Amino acid sequence: MSENTVENILAVARAQVQAHGYDGLNFRDIASRVGIRAPSLYHHFPSKAALGAAVARRYCDDVKAALDAVSRANDSPSACLQAYPGIFRKALDGDSRICLASFLSAQIDDVPEKLRTEIRAFIHINVTWLAERLSASAPDDTAMRRADAIYAAVAGAQLTARGSGGLRRYDDIIATYRNVGLFRPDSIPSEQ
Amino acid sequence: MSENTVENILAVARAQVQAHGYDGLNFRDIASRVGIRAPSLYHHFPSKAALGAAVARRYCDDVKAALDAVSRANDSPSACLQAYPGIFRKALDGDSRICLASFLSAQIDDVPEKLRTEIRAFIHINVTWLAERLSASAPDDTAMRRADAIYAAVAGAQLTARGSGGLRRYDDIIATYRNVGLFRPDSIPSEQ
DNA sequence: GCCTCTCTACCTATCAGTTGGTAGGCTACG
DNA sequence: CGTAGCCTACCAACTGATAGGTAGAGAGGC
Numbered sequence: 001m002s003e004n005t006v007e008n009i010l011a012v013a014r015a016q017v018q019a020h021g022y023d024g025l026n027f028r029d030i031a032s033r034v035g036i037r038a039p040s041l042y043h044h045f046p047s048k049a050a051l052g053a054a055v056a057r058r059y060c061d062d063v064k065a066a067l068d069a070v071s072r073a074n075d076s077p078s079a080c081l082q083a084y085p086g087i088f089r090k091a092l093d094g095d096s097r098i099c100l101a102s103f104l105s106a107q108i109d110d111v112p113e114k115l116r117t118e119i120r121a122f123i124h125i126n127v128t129w130l131a132e133r134l135s136a137s138a139p140d141d142t143a144m145r146r147a148d149a150i151y152a153a154v155a156g157a158q159l160t161a162r163g164s165g166g167l168r169r170y171d172d173i174i175a176t177y178r179n180v181g182l183f184r185p186d187s188i189p190s191e192q
Numbered sequence: 193m194s195e196n197t198v199e200n201i202l203a204v205a206r207a208q209v210q211a212h213g214y215d216g217l218n219f220r221d222i223a224s225r226v227g228i229r230a231p232s233l234y235h236h237f238p239s240k241a242a243l244g245a246a247v248a249r250r251y252c253d254d255v256k257a258a259l260d261a262v263s264r265a266n267d268s269p270s271a272c273l274q275a276y277p278g279i280f281r282k283a284l285d286g287d288s289r290i291c292l293a294s295f296l297s298a299q300i301d302d303v304p305e306k307l308r309t310e311i312r313a314f315i316h317i318n319v320t321w322l323a324e325r326l327s328a329s330a331p332d333d334t335a336m337r338r339a340d341a342i343y344a345a346v347a348g349a350q351l352t353a354r355g356s357g358g359l360r361r362y363d364d365i366i367a368t369y370r371n372v373g374l375f376r377p378d379s380i381p382s383e384q
Numbered sequence: 385g386c387c388t389c390t391c392t393a394c395c396t397a398t399c400a401g402t403t404g405g406t407a408g409g410c411t412a413c414g
Numbered sequence: 415c416g417t418a419g420c421c422t423a424c425c426a427a428c429t430g431a432t433a434g435g436t437a438g439a440g441a442g443g444c
Contacts, residue, residue: 005393020302023215027430039431040394048430098298105355106290106298110212120356148352148361149345149368156348160340163297164312169340176341180374197419219404231406232420240404 006044008034013055018097021107022115025052049112056118059100060125063087067129077133081183084130085154085174093167098158105155126151134185146185153177198236200226205247210289213299214307217244241304248310251292252317255279259321269325273375276322277346277366285359290350297347318343326377338377345369 012033016024025048027038045051066087074080091097101122104111108119130147131139139147154174161170177183204225208216217240219230237243258279266272283289293314296303300311322339323331331339346366353362369375 021213021299023302026428028428036393037395039396039433042431043393101355102351103298105351106295107213108354110215123352123356145364145368148357149349149365149372152348152352152365153341153345153369154348155351156344156346157341159294159297159347159351160315160344162300163293164315165340172337173341173344176337177345180338180341180372182372182374218402220402228419229421230404231422234405235419 005034005036009041009044009051010055010058013051014059014100015095015097017052017055018091018100018103019095021103022052022111025055049114052112053114053118056100056104056115056122060118060122063122064125067126077136078184080133081130081150081185082178084150084183085157085170085177088154088158089167089170092158092161092170096162096166098162099155102155102158123151143185150177150182153182197226197228201233201236201243202247202250205243206251206292207287207289209244209247210283210292210295211287213295214244214303217247241306244304245306245310248292248296248307248314252310252314255314256317259318269328270376272325273322273342273377274370276342276375277349277362277369280346280350281359281362284350284353284362288354288358290354291347294347294350315343335377342369342374345374 009030012030013025016026016030016033018024027041027048031038031041041051045054070080070083070087074083088099091099101119104115104119105123108116111119127144127147128139130150131143134146135143154177157170157173157177160173161167201222204222205217208218208222208225210216219233219240223230223233233243237246262272262275262279266275280291283291293311296307296311297315300308303311319336319339320331322342323335326338327335346369349362349365349369352365353359
């Protein structure tokens with residue numbers, strides 16, 4: 001039951017953070033959802049900050065796995081880029097939760113340092129993955145900037161959809177990004 | 193002094209919400225920054241929710257004024273669109289605060305209903321303003337979708353910059369948006 | 385078989401700090 | 415006088431965290 005409890009805690013905590021931010025890490029609430037008492041959480045995580053960091057790291061690993069899955073499922077880099085927004089789509093569906101890193105980016109001033117580095121790592125992983133698929137060779141500065149823009153745009157779509165409009169608005173916004181060629185490395189600006 | 197106090201409270205509270213979200217509305221903290229005691233705030237606002245709603249409404253008015261200013265300063269709709277991200281740039285500068293509506297969109301589940309409607313109104317105002325400048329005639333569906341995308345992209349740029357990279361990253365991301373033609377109504381998708 | 389030691393996983397009870405909010409009093413100004 | 419604006423002194427609720435105890439599983443010696 002021990003391994004299972006830790007997994008349950010991490011899963012519940014992750015969902016809470018995606019829905020309520022760092023404040024979603026309420027020990028009594030999480031414990032109650034897992035089916036234990038609040039102080040028992042301290043047998044698995046020494047502090048709130050540690051639990052938060054563990055949740056973030058696990059989330060990062062999960063998204064890394066999702067990126068790998070997209071890479072394997074699509075043979076062209078271009079197809080990978082088109083598929084990228086789908087990774088964050090299912091959290092938005094139903095409970096309208098958003099990317100954990102996006103929520104914590106907003107709250108960055110009120111979050112323990114360990115979590116901050118985890119957030120920065122998450123952003124870096126996403127941007128690097130995007131940049132690798134934007135440039136045929138090693139990612140250059142242009143590819144990195146484009147990758148930054150894609151990451152930011154997708155994060156903004158989640159946020160806006162959560163604010164009002166829900167999943168449908170997310171899909172519409174992503175479709176518009178596609179139409180303007182944001183996900184294509186070769187899109188040409190006509191003039192300033 | 194009364195009018196002045198209310199203005200001070202609103203200004204301080206706004207800055208706190210932009211930096212810490214709804215939790216930034218800490219009565220003791222805000223009162224201390226204004227130079228009075230916490231219970232005195234109740235002489236001006238009956239509750240935390242009311243203060244939050246007042247802050248949001250004032251913020252909305254301020255952004256509306258900023259949009260008007262942009263409209264007056266630029267004679268072409270296209271120039272207005274290019275200038276749009278500048279409205280949120282100065283909050284990010286220095287204290288790296290973000291759009292109040294973006295922060296509260298993330299926290300939408302934990303915010304009083306009055307604030308939620310205020311947030312939705314804010315998004316609507318921004319999107320409408322953008323759509324009006326995207327289409328020569330009355331905004332059609334395409335213009336509204338493009339406006340949604342611009343709003344979301346700018347929000348995401350603020351969030352990402354706050355998460356890591358700061359103002360420079362914001363500027364870079366916005367520049368990339370410009371390059372792909374996100375802010376131009378006539379940008380043509382070459383092929384899927 | 386049985387006893388003891390130890391470890392894990394959980395519990396109840398409680399703490400100190402912080403929060404939004406209230407009651408009631410003082411002061412100064414019209 | 416009355417009211418606006420502020421105060422001190424509180425309160426109840428909730429938070430992260432600690433202290434100390436209990437039930438049960440497994441290991442080892444005898």
